[in-house]
Amino acid sequence: MIGEIIAVGDELTTGRIVNTTSAFAARQLFLAGHSIQAMQTIGDAPKLIGEALKRAVSRAEFVLVTGGLGPTSDDLTNEAAAEALDRPSTLHPEILEKIRAQPWADLSALEKLAWLPEGAEVLNADGRMAGHLLVHEAVPVFFLPGVPSQAEKLLTETVLPRLAGWLGGRRSAVRTRLYKTVGLCECEINQRLLALESDRRVSVGYYPVGGEVQVSLSVAEAGEAAAESLFQEADGRIRAALDRHLYGTDKTSLAQALGMLLREKKLTLAAAESCTGGLISAKITAVPGCSAWFAGGVVAYSNHLKECLLGVDAELLRQHGAVSGPVAEAMATGLARRSGADVTVATTGIAGPDGGTADKPTGTVYIGLWQQGAARACLQCFCGSRHEIQEMTATAALDAVRRAVC
The missing domain is CATH 3.40.980.10 (MoaB/Mog-like domain)
Incomplete structure (x- = not known):
């Protein structure tokens, strides 16, 4: 209606x-x-x-x-x-x-x-x-x-x-689903799904939410069987178009989806946070039962705590700065040694509004990931307010772990 x-x-x-x-x-x-x-x-x-x-x-x-x-x-x-x-x-x-x-x-x-x-x-x-x-x-x-x-x-x-x-019995049969994605912009998703939108029985919507883009699907047909058939066809096309960028549907959060993966693979996770200030841990601990797969987190904001709590070498901080790939890797590695977790993720960046430079403007973020004895880091460049940058960083970090353990 x-x-x-x-x-x-x-x-x-x-x-x-x-x-x-x-x-x-x-x-x-x-x-x-x-x-x-x-x-x-x-x-x-x-x-x-x-x-x-x-x-x-x-x-x-x-x-x-x-x-x-x-x-x-x-x-x-x-x-x-x-x-x-x-x-x-x-x-x-x-x-x-x-x-x-x-x-x-x-x-x-x-x-x-x-x-x-x-x-x-x-x-x-x-x-x-x-x-x-x-x-x-x-x-x-x-x-x-x-x-x-x-x-x-x-x-x-x-x-x-x-x-x-x-x-x-006079109303149309309706099927709906919300698809949650990370790593694709709204315009790219729209281009991938344009052909599906040509069917008037199908309605598709696009909604950026924090560091995610959510896609809504709604189909309506005269009968239940016809609606279900159309829905399954559209659902398959959307899943194929979104591929690994799709992490869940409807009420599933990114942290929940990650938790299900870690449970399935019997892995544990720990987080070392600087610019996100505990936001990653907060998202994870909002999931009931996360103690089965989340070892815990460390908020190491200052260089001193990066050295003391995570074992980051002072010379590494001096040479590359706290916001750098080598430091992100060292944070993840240090936490892995101290926590015993199977996978660790680390964030270090400039959330702003101050602190940016020509080489490292506001929104510069490095996400470190340690898994199976090896560490790596990726550079992300975000735009927005301090809260928005922190939110996008936390989302990107959780998604990095999701993709690593898939």
Whole structure:
């Protein structure tokens, strides 16, 4: 189904709070086979909320509205919907009863939660923020709270199942997948997949994320069997085009993909970090069960700690500088000797914004890799902010290990 998302709240339009709820909803809806054609963020202005609602209902097959359902005076979504859609506010006694049963001091403000637009169906009567569904001119409009955890719970547990059965057997069968790559730029991937895009039943999208490029695939056909056949054909073509640059799909992270490889090959990994400051280790330790394959990491930022903790020779640092291939190799080698890990990776570079020179500008990074008694280093040149360079370096380092152990 084709939908729209409307997020309501002055805290969003003033930038006080980042609108993560819409991003989460769009992602989950996409993975469920739906297409979001528009996303809007609107302040607590009833007239604007009403105009956005009427416009969305006139052109979408479903609408998702988040925010403005609370008890305070600036929570105006329900009032705006009642006015714009000509559905007078109606008391829901079951909600009012639950509110009055709570041991809260001021019930008068909370009783506002029991007044919903006429025809609204409560989505979760037991929840703190119930949310509701309003079918207007055959278009389902889901109203969810703005608190991310509450909205996400209602979306996954209630909204997605309701949408899945909305059109019954009349809806097209949809298959989707997200492909995650490292080492190819967005334009190169696009060129490799142009022929696939010529099929109107197939939709392909490209999304740079940090040091990666993610590729989305969505296919739609009249029947389940036909959709599956088309999906498998498109999937095969994408995998062939991306080749070794593809590390995983959907929710798999690069660290997870690397961990699965290391587990399979019964290898352990350790990381020596300078410019990434522990980011590689953080990405790895976010993966449950990583202790089976990750020995640990060392953040050796100063030359002194490179010498003391990793055994990098002071003369090597003097001759080549900390940001160099020989030092990256020495860091990886020194960690291998001290950790006993099967594979070690090291990063040293200039993340900026200061510290760059004509010979080694900001973004100059060396990644060292030690495996089976031999060390090597590769030069990377990144652009962006300090955080972006660190993120791209960590991604490149993890990918270097992935390719080495494949």
